[in-house]
Amino acid sequence: MKLNANIPEGQIDKKWTNHKFNLKLVNPSNKRKYDIIVVGTGLAGASAAASLGELGYNVKVFTIHDSPRRAHSIAAQGGINAAKNYPNDGDSIWRLFHDTVKGGDYRAREANVYRLAEISNQIIDHCAALGVPFGREYSGTLANRSFGGAQVSRTFYTRGQTGQQLLLGAYSAMMRQINTGKVEMFSRREMVELIISNGKARGIIARNRITGELETHTADAVLLCTGGYANAFFLSTNASDCNVSAAWTAYKNGALFANPCYTQIHPTCIPRSGDHQSKLTLMSESLRNDGRIWVPKKKDDDRKPSDIPEDERDYYLERRYPAFGNLVPRDIASRAAKVVVDEGRGVGPTKQAVYLDFRDAIKRKGEDAIKEAYGNLFDMYYQITDEDGYQVPMRIFPAPHYTMGGLWVDYNLMTNIPGLFALGEANFSDHGANRLGASALMQGLADGFFIIPSTIGGYLAANKFEKMDEKDKAGIEAAEKVNEKIKRLFAIKGKKTPTEFHKQLGNVMWNGCGMSRNEQDLKQALKKIPEIREEFWKDVMVPGSDGELNPTLEKALRVADYLEFAELMLKDAIERNESSGGHFREESATAEGEAKRNDADYSYVGAWQYDGEGKDPILNKEELTFENVKIAERSYK
Amino acid sequence: MSDIMKNFSVTINVWRQNSASDKGSMVSYPVNDVSPAMSFLEMLDVLNEDLIKKGDSPIVVESDCREGICGCCGLVIDGNTHGPDKNSTVCQLHMRRFKDGDVITVEPWRVKSFPVIKDLAVDRSAMENIMQAGGYVSVNTGAAPDANAVLINRADAEESMDAAACIGCGACITACPNGAAMLFTAAKISQLALLPQGHPERKERAINMVEAMDKEGFGNCTNEYECEAVCPKEIKVSNIARMNREFLIANFLSNK
Ligand SMILES: Cc1cc2nc3c(=O)[nH]c(=O)nc-3n(C[C@H](O)[C@H](O)[C@H](O)COP(=O)(O)OP(=O)(O)OC[C@H]3O[C@@H](n4cnc5c(N)ncnc54)[C@H](O)[C@@H]3O)c2cc1C
Ligand code: SF4
Ligand code: FES
Numbered sequence: 001m002k003l004n005a006n007i008p009e010g011q012i013d014k015k016w017t018n019h020k021f022n023l024k025l026v027n028p029s030n031k032r033k034y035d036i037i038v039v040g041t042g043l044a045g046a047s048a049a050a051s052l053g054e055l056g057y058n059v060k061v062f063t064i065h066d067s068p069r070r071a072h073s074i075a076a077q078g079g080i081n082a083a084k085n086y087p088n089d090g091d092s093i094w095r096l097f098h099d100t101v102k103g104g105d106y107r108a109r110e111a112n113v114y115r116l117a118e119i120s121n122q123i124i125d126h127c128a129a130l131g132v133p134f135g136r137e138y139s140g141t142l143a144n145r146s147f148g149g150a151q152v153s154r155t156f157y158t159r160g161q162t163g164q165q166l167l168l169g170a171y172s173a174m175m176r177q178i179n180t181g182k183v184e185m186f187s188r189r190e191m192v193e194l195i196i197s198n199g200k201a202r203g204i205i206a207r208n209r210i211t212g213e214l215e216t217h218t219a220d221a222v223l224l225c226t227g228g229y230a231n232a233f234f235l236s237t238n239a240s241d242c243n244v245s246a247a248w249t250a251y252k253n254g255a256l257f258a259n260p261c262y263t264q265i266h267p268t269c270i271p272r273s274g275d276h277q278s279k280l281t282l283m284s285e286s287l288r289n290d291g292r293i294w295v296p297k298k299k300d301d302d303r304k305p306s307d308i309p310e311d312e313r314d315y316y317l318e319r320r321y322p323a324f325g326n327l328v329p330r331d332i333a334s335r336a337a338k339v340v341v342d343e344g345r346g347v348g349p350t351k352q353a354v355y356l357d358f359r360d361a362i363k364r365k366g367e368d369a370i371k372e373a374y375g376n377l378f379d380m381y382y383q384i385t386d387e388d389g390y391q392v393p394m395r396i397f398p399a400p401h402y403t404m405g406g407l408w409v410d411y412n413l414m415t416n417i418p419g420l421f422a423l424g425e426a427n428f429s430d431h432g433a434n435r436l437g438a439s440a441l442m443q444g445l446a447d448g449f450f451i452i453p454s455t456i457g458g459y460l461a462a463n464k465f466e467k468m469d470e471k472d473k474a475g476i477e478a479a480e481k482v483n484e485k486i487k488r489l490f491a492i493k494g495k496k497t498p499t500e501f502h503k504q505l506g507n508v509m510w511n512g513c514g515m516s517r518n519e520q521d522l523k524q525a526l527k528k529i530p531e532i533r534e535e536f537w538k539d540v541m542v543p544g545s546d547g548e549l550n551p552t553l554e555k556a557l558r559v560a561d562y563l564e565f566a567e568l569m570l571k572d573a574i575e576r577n578e579s580s581g582g583h584f585r586e587e588s589a590t591a592e593g594e595a596k597r598n599d600a601d602y603s604y605v606g607a608w609q610y611d612g613e614g615k616d617p618i619l620n621k622e623e624l625t626f627e628n629v630k631i632a633e634r635s636y637k
Numbered sequence: 638m639s640d641i642m643k644n645f646s647v648t649i650n651v652w653r654q655n656s657a658s659d660k661g662s663m664v665s666y667p668v669n670d671v672s673p674a675m676s677f678l679e680m681l682d683v684l685n686e687d688l689i690k691k692g693d694s695p696i697v698v699e700s701d702c703r704e705g706i707c708g709c710c711g712l713v714i715d716g717n718t719h720g721p722d723k724n725s726t727v728c729q730l731h732m733r734r735f736k737d738g739d740v741i742t743v744e745p746w747r748v749k750s751f752p753v754i755k756d757l758a759v760d761r762s763a764m765e766n767i768m769q770a771g772g773y774v775s776v777n778t779g780a781a782p783d784a785n786a787v788l789i790n791r792a793d794a795e796e797s798m799d800a801a802a803c804i805g806c807g808a809c810i811t812a813c814p815n816g817a818a819m820l821f822t823a824a825k826i827s828q829l830a831l832l833p834q835g836h837p838e839r840k841e842r843a844i845n846m847v848e849a850m851d852k853e854g855f856g857n858c859t860n861e862y863e864c865e866a867v868c869p870k871e872i873k874v875s876n877i878a879r880m881n882r883e884f885l886i887a888n889f890l891s892n893k
Contacts, residue, residue, distance in 0.1 A: 051778040066699075067765055069805055070707045086785065122779070129781035131774045131834045133798040140788030158798055164706055165801060172773035179769045187762070210754060239701040273674035278682055281704050380704075383729055386674075449778045497689045499682075544694045548656065549755045551697060552689055 001256075001609060003622045006410040007111045012628050013093075016115045019411070023458035031056035034460050035219040037204055039191045039246055041068030043163075043441060044424025045225030046170035047448030053177030055453055060217055061174070062189045062206055064241050069171045072227055072239045073444065076163020077284050079147055079155035080127075080441040082120035087144050091152040093117045099150060100439060101629045103329075104404075104432020105581035105597060107259070107605070110628055111411060116430050116439075119446040124156055126449060130169040134158055148285070148330075148437020155438045160284060160376055166441055170448070189215070190554065191246045193478040194222065194253045194420070201420035202468050205478050209554065212547040214479045216470040221419045221456060224250060225448065228403035228425035230263065232562050232569060233514070234506020236400035237269060237282040243558040244565045247407050247426055251568075255415040256408035256607040256620060258428035260565070261573035264435055264582045265515050266401035267333035270384050271353040280399040281384060283377050285437065288326045288333070290361035290370060291394070293317050295354050299344040305355055305393050316340055324636045331434055331515075331582050331595075332636060334398035338515045339593075341397075348395045357393035398515060402440060404431045404582065405572070408607040408622075412455035413447060419459065423447035428605065433581025486546055489556050494539030498556040501536045501563070508532070509566055513573050518586040526570040533563040568608055568617060575619060578602040599631060642673040645737035649684060651696055652744045654753050657760075661753065663742075673733035677720065678703060678710065680732050681743075697756040703728045705869060708804035711811070712757055713744040718812045718867040726806065726869045746811040750818070750854055761807045763853040764821060770849035771842040772825040774834050787833055797831035800824045802870040809864035809872070815856030820864035822850050823880035824872045830883055840887035847884050 008019040026034065034057050038049045041063040049061040063071065083096040096117040101108060128134060128142070135143040135157050147155035158165035177183035188209040195203035195218065203218035229244035230236035251257045268288065270281045294315045296308050316336055318325045328336075337354050340346065347353050362370055367390055371378070378389045385395070407415050407422035409429055414421050424444040431439065468475075512525025536559065544550045579588040579595035580602065588596045605622040646669045654661030668684050675683075678700050685695035700710040705726040712727045714720040720730040735741065743757065751759040801824070809820035826843055829835030835842070858877060865874045 047778075054777045065701065065707075065709065066761060067708075067805060070701060070709050072702070072707075074707050074804075075702050075704065084784070122781075125781040125784045126776070126778055128784040128787070129774065129776045129834055131797075131829050131832050133794050133801050133828065133832065134784075135798075136789055136791045136794045138791050140790055141785050158801070161706070161802065164804075165798075168801065172768070173776075173778075175765075175769045176773040176775060185765075187765075239707060240703070241701050274672055276672060276675045276679045276683060278676070278679050279703050383725065384731070386731070386733055453778065493692070495690065497686050499686060541689055541692060543689055543692050549697055549758060550694075552695060 001416070001618070001620045003408070003416070003607060003620055004410065005109060005622060006412060007109070008411065012110060012114045013118070015111050016118060020454050023454060024461035026457045026461050028056060032058060034058065035060065036221050036223065036456065037062070037217055037219040038223045038225060039204060040071065040225035040227060040424070040426070041171070041174070042071035042073035042225060042227055042424060043167055043170055043444030044426070044448045045071070045223070046167065046174045047445050048223055048225060048423055048452050049183050050170060050173035050177055051449050051453045052456070053174070053180070053182035056182065059177070059183040060186060060219065061183055062186045062191060062204070064188070064190050064209070066187055068174065068185065068187065069168060071167060072242050073163045073167040073441070075239065076441055077160045077282070078286070079145065079157035079162045079438040080123070080166060081154050081436070081438040082124045082156060082442065083117055083154060084121050084124060086142060087153045089152045091154050095152065096120060096154065098629055100430065100436060101432070102632070102634070103434055103436040105434050105634060106432065106599065106603070106626060106631050107580050107624065108430055108432030109624065110626060112429050114628070115451070116443060116446050119450045120442050122450060123442060123445045127166060127169050127445070130173055132158060132165045132169040150436070163441060166445065170445065191226070192249065192482045192557065194249050195475050195478050196253055196417065197468060197472060197474040198466065200418045200463070203475060205475070205482055207482070210549050212545070212550065214482055216475040216479060218468045218470065218472065218475065220460060220465045221421065223421045223423055223452065224407065224426050225423045226426045228406070229565065230400040230403050232505070232566055233400040233509050234502050235272060235277060235280050235510070237266060237280050240279060243561070245558050245561040247422070248561040248565050250407055250415065250417070250420060252610050253417065254610065255417050255420060256609055257405070257568060258408035258605050258607045259405035259433070259572065260569040260608065261513070261576055261583050262404035262433050262581060263400055264330060264402040264404060265334040265398045267330055267337060267398045268356065268396050269399035270381065271348060271350060271395050271397040273350070281380070282399070282401065283381065283396070285330070287356060287374060287377060290373070291326065291356040291358050292360060293326050293354055293356055295340045295345040295347060297345070301345070305347070305357070314340070314345070321636050328636045329434070331584070335515050335584055337398055353395035353397045355393035356396045358389060359393070362390065402435055404428065404433060404435055408605070412458065413451055414455070414459060418463070421452060421456065423452060433583055485557070486553065489540065489542045489553065490546065492538065492540050492542070494541050496539050496541060498540055498542070498552060498559045501532060501540060502555070502559045504532055505529070505559070505562060505566055509569070513570055516584050516586060517573050519574060519577070522570055522574045526567065526574070529563065529567050529570065536560065536563055571617065572606055572608065575606060576602055595634070597633070642733060644670050644672050647671055647735055647738070648740045650740060650742045651757070653696065653756055655755065657752055657754060671732050673731070675732045676703065676728065677714070677730040677732060678728050697758045699758045700728050705729045706804060708806040711746050711806050711808060713746065713811070715742050718808045719869055724869055724871055726804070746807055748811045748816040750810065750816060751807060763855070764805060764807060764818065766853055767818060767822050767846055767849045768825065771838070771845035774829065775838060789832060793831045797828045800827040800831070800872065800876055803872050804870055806869065808867045808869065810855065812863040812867040813856065814861055814863065815859060817858045817864070818850050818853070818855035819858040819877045819880070820868060820872055820874065822846050823876035826880045826883055827876040830879060839883060840890060843880065843883040843887040847880070
């Protein structure tokens with residue numbers, strides 16, 4: 001398939017302005033003639049629905065939750081980037097663009113990233129106007145902090161709840177449109193199929209979670225804002241409802257899935273405490289500003305941390321990366337933790353953890369200063385582990401956190417299926433092989449508030465749409481497909497729960513396709529997935545009926561999709577025999593074990609195409625070219 | 638340290654109700670091998686996994702983030718809204734809070750405006766209707782001035798953030814003897830009243846949101862302070878006073 005990213009001509013800083021000018025417009029009085037479906041109400045979905053409603057389109061918005069405000073964006077803590085340069089420390093659109101391309105290890109599209117940086121400032125303006133209570137200086141101006149290894153302070157925040165406040169801002173804008181009647185809300189609905197008619201995306205099948213009814217909704221365009229797939233690992237920092245199903249359905253209907261192997265593992269999460277663990281909790285990486293990370297030098301050292309003398313401790317980040325020390329980027333910190341744990345030097349009851357020690361910082365600055373800076377994080381740590389981080393070192397371990405891969409989209413955020421758009425974490429667009437801290441919130445809101453309102457007009461104005469309703473053949477067939485799948489699941493009446501299969505899958509993925517990957521382990525994992533899948537379809541148990549709120553059925557449907565998706569993730573990881581960003585291939589490393597990118601062979605987006613049940617997917621490559629950023633090695637030595 | 642505590646057994650006495658129209662009753666289940674490091678919801682997961690394996694319907698209990706921020710979860714445990722710990726949601730409660738042999742009662746939010754959907758899941762959409770009536774600033778995308786063009790006193794911004802921290806869980810409504818939605822509504826009105834961005838619409842907002850609250854059949858406030866006591870996010874009743882002020886002034890000034 002020939003991929004056309006539809007990147008506008010011209011100088012990079014003029015592309016977006018020119019493009020907006022060249023796009024066809026929908027006449028204001030005609031907008032009400034178009035129906036748009038938005039799936040998901042996180043930052044991307046809520047902001048898109050609000051803006052499209054303001055423009056006058058008829059919007060139908062869907063979410064799994066009882067309220068749009070519960071989308072997983074709510075959990076983001078740290079902040080949101082923008083190139084405002086309020087602190088006068090040398091930031092600019094150009095620098096944010098540059099940092100994001102470099103941070104993504106040169107695997108993102110320059111034009112998209114530049115646009116993101118360009119829009120970043122408007123996002124802050126709009127969110128402040130919506131009443132987001134950003135942190136402020138005594139002068140009354142907005143406050144900034146530095147975040148995620150950036151050399152400038154460009155991160156805006158609302159305490160440790162930035163995602164919550166931004167989401168509530170976007171949600172409030174959407175609620176206003178619901179009140180005007182331009183947006184219609186469908187909560188407790190799960191999209192289970194995509195409706196394609198005459199080659200265009202024209203609607204969705206949504207399962208009503210309360211009644212079990214399969215509802216057919218038609219429209220002139222469909223926006224998937226359904227978030228990321230980190231729960232492919234079972235244990236991650238994502239909420240339990242996060243799933244790949246909507247994106248996977250799109251894939252099986254012909255949409256390309258790009259770079260599925262690019263996943264981000266966050267270094268500072270609270271380790272799992274046992275088999276009962278249902279999810280992992282992230283602690284802000286700002287802790288690494290004052291905490292020192294170490295493990296004992298000796299294997300299986302069971303002494304209490306306070307009994308281990310200084311010269312028997314290995315501050316391995318400080319040792320390996322003297323310039324950056326404990327502040328190396330996420331992927332490097334995560335991998336280094338894995339190395340010491342694999343050597344048998346992990347700590348705590350499970351031995352799957354490393355220490356994050358504040359002893360020296362407390363000695364230097366006093367406990368009060370540490371409390372002031374991180375008090376809420378210490379409280380959270382205490383609540384979960386029953387341990388006092390001021391007295392004993394915290395135990396941390398990396399956990400899957402974010403997924404850079406996603407549905408392939410062009411510059412207009414449209415997938416290769418006309419009329420099907422993907423926004424937010426659900427697309428692959430702006431972060432390349434690794435996302436910088438505080439950039440996902442920025443991207444979700446850029447996509448929803450500022451990009452899609454322009455680009456969707458271009459699509460609608462340039463196309464003709466036949467009338468369509470629930471009785472259309474395409475819709476009936478799509479619903480029938482889902483019905484059959486549900487019937488099949490109930491008929492199995494096996495012995496294992498969907499969660500047991502999910503855990504099994506997570507294990508295979510974490511071990512085979514986690515922080516450090518190699519061909520042999522990847523291939524072994526790839527052999528296991530079909531076996532688990534086969535067992536699932538023979539032995540899963542789904543009690544109850546279809547006509548009621550049935551969480552086991554919902555879980556089974558999602559796990560069934562993860563069991564297919566995992567294979568694609570592994571294939572992509574095998575195919576990409578280079579180390580870039582979150583994807584570390586042991587075969588592609590320097591003598592010291594550091595990641596080695598291979599630009600000659602892998603400077604492309606890997607966009608996978610479904611080719612039918614049981615057939616190998618087809619890899620399409622979108623070559624990446626860099627005209628504005630000089631390609632360099634990432635080094636943090 | 639927790640790893641010294643041994644695993645133990647408890648009995649869960651839980652509300653089971655098949656559907657909104659079903660009468661429902663308490664049902665008792667033993668749960669063995671409970672680890673003190675488990676969260677309360679993970680303990681229910683263990684019970685549910687057992688039920689599923691037996692082909693029984695698991696207990697429907699809502700949760701998503703499991704870290705106290707999404708507002709999905711909400712249970713009454715031994716009569717305590719969101720469980721025995723102060724300033725925390727039920728997903729943040731851990732089993733080390735209990736001991737071997739405990740009999741634990743688990744019930745859904747019980748208030749007229751939140752009908753039970755199934756077991757422990759309730760319908761809180763009445764809260765959405767209050768937000769929809771005015772919980773926003775009517776600014777269109779693209780119309781905003783530079784963020785620093787409007788300066789905000791830091792103390793006001795912080796106080797606004799205190800109110801904005803509400804997670805929309807509905808605990809305040811459940812715990813209120815009158816089933817009032819005052820704290821929840823007041824938190825939003827306060828957040829926006831404390832910011833200049835909220836000022837142009839403050840009158841309409843107060844009137845519309847308070848009217849929506851009444852229309853949804855929520856009760857009246859008789860200063861019981863139960864709401865503040867159970868709120869996981871420490872939203873203060875002083876917000877209710879501010880809301881009342883906003884409402885009175887709005888009524889006084891408007892011809893509505
Ligand atoms: C713990 C944590 C902390 C983070 N901190 C930061 C940070 O500080 N800064 C930063 O920039 N980023 C951060 N991130 C990343 C960022 O929060 C997310 O990438 C971003 O919020 C995703 O937004 P979204 O709108 O794309 O998706 P989401 O917010 O995940 O929303 C997805 C929506 O889709 C709906 N949905 C999904 N599937 C279906 C379906 N089949 N049918 C119907 N609806 C469906 C869901 O109900 C939900 O409404 C953090 C992430 C985590 C996990
Ligand atoms: S005010 Fe407190 S108790 Fe009430 S909904 Fe908000 S967070 Fe929950
Ligand atoms: S599950 Fe999100 S607040 Fe409890």
